[in-house]
Amino acid sequence: MESVDLDRFDRAILTILQTEGRITATELARRIGLSKSPTQARLKRLEEIGVITGYRALLDPIRMGMAHVAFVEVRLSDTREAALQAFNRAVLTIPEVEQCHMIASRFDYLLKVRTSDIQDYRRVLAEKISALPHVAGTSTYVAMEAVKETG
Template identity: 70%
Template sequence: MDASELDQFDKAILRVLVAEGRISITELAGRIGLSKSPTQARLRKLEREGVISGYRALVDPIRLGLDHVSFVEVSLTDTRESALAEFNAAVKRIPEIEQVHLIAGNFDYLMKIRTQDMQDYRRVLAEQISTLPHVSKTSTYVAMEAVKENALSEVF
Protein backbone atom coordinates (compact mmCIF):
# COMPACT_ATOMS: atom_id res chain seq x y z
CA MET A 1 0.00 0.00 0.00
CA ASP A 2 1.36 3.43 -0.88
CA ALA A 3 0.14 7.01 -0.44
CA SER A 4 -1.86 6.97 -3.67
CA GLU A 5 -4.01 4.13 -2.30
CA LEU A 6 -5.02 6.02 0.86
CA ASP A 7 -8.47 7.59 0.77
CA GLN A 8 -9.79 10.44 2.92
CA PHE A 9 -10.74 8.09 5.79
CA ASP A 10 -7.33 6.37 5.84
CA LYS A 11 -5.62 9.77 5.91
CA ALA A 12 -7.96 10.93 8.68
CA ILE A 13 -7.09 7.83 10.73
CA LEU A 14 -3.39 8.53 10.28
CA ARG A 15 -3.77 12.21 11.11
CA VAL A 16 -5.59 11.45 14.37
CA LEU A 17 -3.25 8.63 15.42
CA VAL A 18 -0.10 10.67 14.79
CA ALA A 19 -1.49 13.35 17.12
CA GLU A 20 -3.13 10.98 19.66
CA GLY A 21 -1.88 7.40 19.50
CA ARG A 22 -3.83 6.20 22.55
CA ILE A 23 -7.29 7.08 21.25
CA SER A 24 -9.96 4.37 21.46
CA ILE A 25 -11.48 2.85 18.32
CA THR A 26 -14.87 4.31 19.28
CA GLU A 27 -13.47 7.83 19.61
CA LEU A 28 -11.38 7.42 16.45
CA ALA A 29 -14.48 6.34 14.54
CA GLY A 30 -16.38 9.38 15.78
CA ARG A 31 -13.58 11.72 14.76
CA ILE A 32 -13.33 10.42 11.20
CA GLY A 33 -17.05 10.00 10.60
CA LEU A 34 -17.32 6.22 10.28
CA SER A 35 -18.80 3.56 12.53
CA LYS A 36 -16.59 1.43 14.75
CA SER A 37 -16.38 -1.73 12.59
CA PRO A 38 -15.19 -0.12 9.34
CA THR A 39 -12.79 2.11 11.29
CA GLN A 40 -11.30 -0.92 13.01
CA ALA A 41 -11.04 -2.81 9.69
CA ARG A 42 -9.26 0.15 8.07
CA LEU A 43 -6.91 0.49 11.05
CA ARG A 44 -6.01 -3.22 10.93
CA LYS A 45 -5.37 -2.96 7.17
CA LEU A 46 -3.09 0.06 7.68
CA GLU A 47 -1.18 -1.96 10.29
CA ARG A 48 -1.06 -5.14 8.18
CA GLU A 49 0.16 -3.22 5.10
CA GLY A 50 2.91 -1.53 7.14
CA VAL A 51 1.57 2.01 6.79
CA ILE A 52 1.33 2.02 10.59
CA SER A 53 4.54 0.35 11.75
CA GLY A 54 3.91 0.52 15.51
CA TYR A 55 2.92 2.59 18.51
CA ARG A 56 5.06 4.23 21.15
CA ALA A 57 5.08 6.86 23.85
CA LEU A 58 6.64 10.22 23.04
CA VAL A 59 8.70 11.49 25.94
CA ASP A 60 9.84 15.06 26.51
CA PRO A 61 13.66 14.91 26.34
CA ILE A 62 14.01 18.29 28.04
CA ARG A 63 12.15 17.01 31.12
CA LEU A 64 14.64 14.14 31.14
CA GLY A 65 17.57 16.57 31.16
CA LEU A 66 18.51 15.92 27.53
CA ASP A 67 18.19 19.43 26.16
CA HIS A 68 21.50 19.72 24.28
CA VAL A 69 21.02 18.93 20.57
CA SER A 70 23.85 18.78 18.07
CA PHE A 71 23.86 17.94 14.40
CA VAL A 72 27.03 16.29 13.17
CA GLU A 73 28.25 15.96 9.61
CA VAL A 74 30.35 12.82 9.24
CA SER A 75 32.73 12.05 6.39
CA LEU A 76 34.02 8.52 5.94
CA THR A 77 37.32 7.25 4.57
CA ASP A 78 35.54 4.44 2.72
CA THR A 79 32.05 4.46 1.20
CA ARG A 80 31.87 0.97 -0.23
CA GLU A 81 28.76 -0.98 0.80
CA SER A 82 30.65 -3.07 3.36
CA ALA A 83 32.04 0.07 5.04
CA LEU A 84 28.61 1.71 5.09
CA ALA A 85 27.07 -1.43 6.62
CA GLU A 86 29.77 -1.53 9.30
CA PHE A 87 29.25 2.15 10.13
CA ASN A 88 25.44 1.74 10.15
CA ALA A 89 25.62 -1.18 12.59
CA ALA A 90 27.97 0.71 14.91
CA VAL A 91 25.88 3.91 15.13
CA LYS A 92 22.83 1.89 16.17
CA ARG A 93 24.65 0.96 19.39
CA ILE A 94 25.10 4.57 20.58
CA PRO A 95 21.99 5.67 22.51
CA GLU A 96 22.77 9.42 22.31
CA ILE A 97 22.47 9.29 18.51
CA GLU A 98 18.82 10.03 17.87
CA GLN A 99 18.86 10.03 14.05
CA VAL A 100 21.34 9.11 11.31
CA HIS A 101 20.86 9.85 7.62
CA LEU A 102 23.04 8.86 4.66
CA ILE A 103 23.43 12.07 2.66
CA ALA A 104 24.12 12.81 -1.01
CA GLY A 105 26.45 15.80 -0.76
CA ASN A 106 29.78 17.04 0.56
CA PHE A 107 29.74 14.63 3.52
CA ASP A 108 28.40 11.13 4.04
CA TYR A 109 26.12 11.14 7.09
CA LEU A 110 24.14 13.64 9.13
CA MET A 111 23.45 12.72 12.75
CA LYS A 112 21.23 14.22 15.41
CA ILE A 113 22.77 13.80 18.86
CA ARG A 114 20.92 14.48 22.12
CA THR A 115 22.88 14.86 25.37
CA GLN A 116 22.64 16.59 28.75
CA ASP A 117 25.08 19.40 27.99
CA MET A 118 28.17 20.38 25.98
CA GLN A 119 30.49 18.42 28.25
CA ASP A 120 28.42 15.26 27.74
CA TYR A 121 28.35 15.90 23.99
CA ARG A 122 32.14 16.29 23.89
CA ARG A 123 32.48 12.92 25.64
CA VAL A 124 30.15 11.24 23.12
CA LEU A 125 32.01 12.82 20.21
CA ALA A 126 35.47 11.88 21.48
CA GLU A 127 34.77 8.43 22.87
CA GLN A 128 32.08 7.13 20.54
CA ILE A 129 31.45 9.07 17.31
CA SER A 130 35.10 9.70 16.47
CA THR A 131 35.89 6.02 17.00
CA LEU A 132 33.16 4.73 14.69
CA PRO A 133 34.42 2.65 11.75
CA HIS A 134 35.81 4.63 8.80
CA VAL A 135 35.21 8.12 10.27
CA SER A 136 37.66 10.62 8.80
CA LYS A 137 36.11 13.95 9.78
CA THR A 138 33.20 15.43 11.73
CA SER A 139 31.69 18.91 11.88
CA THR A 140 29.30 19.86 14.68
CA TYR A 141 26.41 22.33 14.68
CA VAL A 142 24.70 23.04 17.99
CA ALA A 143 20.96 23.69 17.89
CA MET A 144 19.84 26.75 19.83
CA GLU A 145 16.09 26.08 19.55
CA ALA A 146 13.79 23.49 18.00
CA VAL A 147 11.34 25.47 15.90
CA LYS A 148 9.40 22.50 14.48
CA GLU A 149 9.51 18.80 15.30
CA ASN A 150 7.18 15.80 14.91
CA ALA A 151 5.04 17.40 12.24
CA LEU A 152 4.15 14.29 10.21
CA SER A 153 0.43 14.79 10.86
CA GLU A 154 0.58 17.91 8.67
CA VAL A 155 1.45 15.75 5.65
CA PHE A 156 -1.97 14.11 5.65
Protein backbone atom coordinates in the same frame (compact mmCIF):
# COMPACT_ATOMS: atom_id res chain seq x y z
CA MET B 1 9.17 -1.24 -0.58
CA GLU B 2 6.29 0.12 -2.57
CA SER B 3 3.74 2.70 -1.56
CA VAL B 4 0.15 1.72 -0.86
CA ASP B 5 -3.11 3.33 -1.87
CA LEU B 6 -4.70 5.25 0.99
CA ASP B 7 -8.14 6.80 0.74
CA ARG B 8 -9.40 9.82 2.66
CA PHE B 9 -10.51 7.71 5.64
CA ASP B 10 -7.09 6.03 5.90
CA ARG B 11 -5.37 9.42 5.73
CA ALA B 12 -7.71 10.84 8.36
CA ILE B 13 -6.95 7.92 10.68
CA LEU B 14 -3.21 8.43 10.22
CA THR B 15 -3.40 12.19 10.76
CA ILE B 16 -5.27 11.77 14.03
CA LEU B 17 -3.07 8.93 15.31
CA GLN B 18 0.10 10.94 14.75
CA THR B 19 -0.96 13.38 17.45
CA GLU B 20 -3.40 11.27 19.48
CA GLY B 21 -2.05 7.72 19.54
CA ARG B 22 -4.16 6.71 22.55
CA ILE B 23 -7.51 7.75 21.07
CA THR B 24 -10.23 5.12 21.46
CA ALA B 25 -11.58 3.34 18.40
CA THR B 26 -15.02 4.79 19.14
CA GLU B 27 -13.72 8.36 19.22
CA LEU B 28 -11.53 7.77 16.15
CA ALA B 29 -14.57 6.43 14.27
CA ARG B 30 -16.66 9.45 15.30
CA ARG B 31 -13.96 11.88 14.18
CA ILE B 32 -13.48 10.34 10.73
CA GLY B 33 -17.19 9.77 10.09
CA LEU B 34 -17.34 5.97 10.04
CA SER B 35 -18.77 3.43 12.45
CA LYS B 36 -16.51 1.62 14.89
CA SER B 37 -16.21 -1.74 13.07
CA PRO B 38 -15.02 -0.38 9.69
CA THR B 39 -12.65 1.97 11.51
CA GLN B 40 -11.14 -0.92 13.46
CA ALA B 41 -10.83 -2.96 10.25
CA ARG B 42 -9.02 -0.08 8.54
CA LEU B 43 -6.73 0.37 11.54
CA LYS B 44 -5.86 -3.34 11.53
CA ARG B 45 -5.20 -3.24 7.77
CA LEU B 46 -2.91 -0.20 8.13
CA GLU B 47 -0.95 -2.10 10.80
CA GLU B 48 -0.77 -5.33 8.75
CA ILE B 49 0.50 -3.65 5.58
CA GLY B 50 3.13 -1.74 7.55
CA VAL B 51 1.84 1.81 7.20
CA ILE B 52 1.48 1.92 10.99
CA THR B 53 4.71 0.43 12.31
CA GLY B 54 4.00 0.72 16.03
CA TYR B 55 2.90 2.86 18.92
CA ARG B 56 5.09 4.58 21.48
CA ALA B 57 5.15 7.15 24.23
CA LEU B 58 6.64 10.52 23.27
CA LEU B 59 8.93 11.70 26.04
CA ASP B 60 9.96 15.25 26.86
CA PRO B 61 13.76 15.14 26.59
CA ILE B 62 14.20 18.48 28.37
CA ARG B 63 12.34 17.21 31.45
CA MET B 64 14.57 14.14 31.29
CA GLY B 65 17.72 16.27 31.43
CA MET B 66 18.60 15.80 27.76
CA ALA B 67 18.25 19.36 26.44
CA HIS B 68 21.45 19.55 24.35
CA VAL B 69 20.96 18.82 20.65
CA ALA B 70 23.74 18.75 18.10
CA PHE B 71 23.70 17.90 14.42
CA VAL B 72 26.87 16.20 13.25
CA GLU B 73 28.12 15.92 9.70
CA VAL B 74 30.18 12.75 9.33
CA ARG B 75 32.67 12.20 6.52
CA LEU B 76 33.89 8.66 5.91
CA SER B 77 37.30 7.61 4.64
CA ASP B 78 35.72 4.78 2.63
CA THR B 79 32.29 4.77 1.00
CA ARG B 80 32.27 1.31 -0.52
CA GLU B 81 29.24 -0.78 0.44
CA ALA B 82 31.02 -2.81 3.13
CA ALA B 83 32.24 0.38 4.84
CA LEU B 84 28.76 1.93 4.72
CA GLN B 85 27.22 -1.21 6.20
CA ALA B 86 29.84 -1.31 8.98
CA PHE B 87 29.11 2.32 9.85
CA ASN B 88 25.34 1.71 9.74
CA ARG B 89 25.53 -1.27 12.10
CA ALA B 90 27.82 0.52 14.55
CA VAL B 91 25.87 3.80 14.74
CA LEU B 92 22.76 1.85 15.79
CA THR B 93 24.51 1.01 19.07
CA ILE B 94 24.92 4.63 20.21
CA PRO B 95 21.84 5.60 22.27
CA GLU B 96 22.61 9.34 22.11
CA VAL B 97 22.18 9.27 18.31
CA GLU B 98 18.47 9.92 17.79
CA GLN B 99 18.64 10.00 14.00
CA CYS B 100 21.14 9.00 11.34
CA HIS B 101 20.69 9.84 7.68
CA MET B 102 22.91 9.01 4.72
CA ILE B 103 23.25 12.26 2.77
CA ALA B 104 24.07 13.06 -0.86
CA SER B 105 26.42 15.96 -0.14
CA ARG B 106 30.05 16.85 0.62
CA PHE B 107 29.68 14.68 3.74
CA ASP B 108 28.24 11.19 4.06
CA TYR B 109 25.95 11.13 7.13
CA LEU B 110 24.01 13.61 9.23
CA LEU B 111 23.39 12.62 12.85
CA LYS B 112 21.04 14.16 15.41
CA VAL B 113 22.66 13.68 18.80
CA ARG B 114 20.95 14.41 22.13
CA THR B 115 22.92 14.71 25.37
CA SER B 116 22.58 16.42 28.74
CA ASP B 117 25.06 19.23 28.02
CA ILE B 118 28.07 20.24 25.91
CA GLN B 119 30.51 18.28 28.09
CA ASP B 120 28.46 15.13 27.65
CA TYR B 121 28.27 15.79 23.91
CA ARG B 122 32.06 16.21 23.74
CA ARG B 123 32.47 12.80 25.42
CA VAL B 124 30.01 11.13 23.02
CA LEU B 125 31.74 12.70 20.03
CA ALA B 126 35.23 11.69 21.16
CA GLU B 127 34.51 8.24 22.54
CA LYS B 128 31.65 7.00 20.39
CA ILE B 129 31.05 8.91 17.14
CA SER B 130 34.70 9.45 16.21
CA ALA B 131 35.36 5.78 16.96
CA LEU B 132 32.76 4.56 14.47
CA PRO B 133 34.15 2.56 11.51
CA HIS B 134 35.70 4.63 8.71
CA VAL B 135 35.06 8.07 10.25
CA ALA B 136 37.49 10.53 8.69
CA GLY B 137 36.06 13.72 10.18
CA THR B 138 33.07 15.45 11.73
CA SER B 139 31.55 18.92 11.91
CA THR B 140 29.13 19.86 14.67
CA TYR B 141 26.23 22.31 14.68
CA VAL B 142 24.62 22.97 18.06
CA ALA B 143 20.87 23.65 18.05
CA MET B 144 19.86 26.71 20.07
CA GLU B 145 16.11 26.08 19.93
CA ALA B 146 13.73 23.53 18.41
CA VAL B 147 11.18 25.51 16.43
CA LYS B 148 9.34 22.43 15.12
CA GLU B 149 9.73 18.75 15.94
CA THR B 150 7.27 16.07 14.97
CA GLY B 151 7.31 12.37 15.79
